[in-house]
Ligand code: HEC
């Protein structure tokens with residue numbers, strides 16, 4: 001036996017980058033939060049999860065390309081996928097017999113295939129979840145019509161991620177078995193690229209275009225992570241332009257509520273009777289009234305993609321919408337844990353002073369990361 005080159009540089013970069021990025025996506029999924037560990041705010045975490053998820057996706061696309069036109073041992077055609085061989089391999093493992101495979105052994109062949117398949121499906125389902133749940137990303141247009149399916153899609157995404165994790169754990173167990181019991185040196189081989197073998201070394205004279213494409217693909221995930229994480233960690237409040245007459249007239253007695261907090265019908269009913277406005281007289285001149293009503297109706301809840309608006313609309317009876325935001329079932333549900341006495345705190349004063357706890361509420365944005373209940 002002599003030492004021959006088995007794993008080319010691109011395959012090794014692929015392998016170890018995939019290890020790092022899959023670990024990152026797992027850590028930044030809700031796992032830590034589930035155990036009550038809350039290191040950074042949720043949106044930053046999510047941005048990093050999306051960034052590393054995209055990186056995993058690009059790596060897997062590279063691997064498919066490499067499986068078709070890479071060097072011998074990286075090709076799909078060199079994988080040992082016969083069930084017979086797989087059973088023989090496990091027999092050998094149980095009996096502690098050392099086997100020698102230059103490229104992927106049968107178990108590693110199946111792991112590679114399953115990791116690519118579950119990995120790609122997990123990434124794709126993640127993009128769908130990002131669109132359905134957050135109204136963001138490539139598939140954000142799905143949000144308006146399919147948001148109710150986001151729960152099911154999240155479960156599917158989670159299931160695929162666990163399937164991937166299962167295969168990875170199996171693969172690591174196999175590698176440890178080979179390394180500890182048989183000292184086959186396969187971990188070192190994935191670092192140096194070299195393995196002891198009876199087979200003859202197969203040179204791989206790749207042309208310049210293939211080299212360029214493969215290195216670009218296998219290295220680009222590093223930039224994808226930086227780009228996606230950086231461009232997403234802070235969410236801009238909605239670019240809502242609030243007419244000054246609205247702030248002046250409707251922000252005199254309480255905060256000027258964002259129009260996407262109530263449906264059109266509620267605003268129309270409210271504007272039709274300002275004389276008896278929750279017991280107060282809020283009458284204004286006709287020109288101002290017209291301008292305000294137009295602004296409220298145009299930006300009402302049913303015309304907004306904001307998560308809160310969509311959930312508000314879904315929780316009310318469209319024929320009889322409430323006049324109060326605080327009468328909307330979804331609002332009540334979200335604030336049921338807040339004690340009445342909290343609202344009476346110094347700077348809050350009232351539960352309709354949304355802006356005391358929701359930084360961007362005047363613009364109709366109610367992101368979790370922007371919620372803070374003032375203590376004073
Ligand atoms: C003269 C003072 C005054 C003015 C001006 C005023 N409001 Fe009000 N508004 C009130 C009072 C009082 C309440 C009831 C507050 C409470 O129950 O805590 C209220 C409640 C509301 C609520 C319900 C809040 C909730 O969810 O409980 C909305 C929505 C609202 N006002 C919108 C408007 C709009 C739109 C305008 C401008 C056309 C406006 N208000 C102008 C006094 C005013």
Ligand code: HEC
Pocket residue numbers: 261307308325326331334335338342343348350351352353354355356357358361366367368371372373
């Ligand atoms: C005393 C502070 C406080 C006030 C005042 C308050 N909220 Fe909240 N709100 C919260 C907290 C805390 C949560 C998070 C509840 C949770 O996720 O369990 C929340 C959640 C929400 C959510 C759901 C956000 C999401 O997507 O998860 C919406 C929408 C919302 N509030 C709207 C309003 C509106 C509109 C008003 C004013 C009429 C208001 N809130 C007043 C504290 C407040």
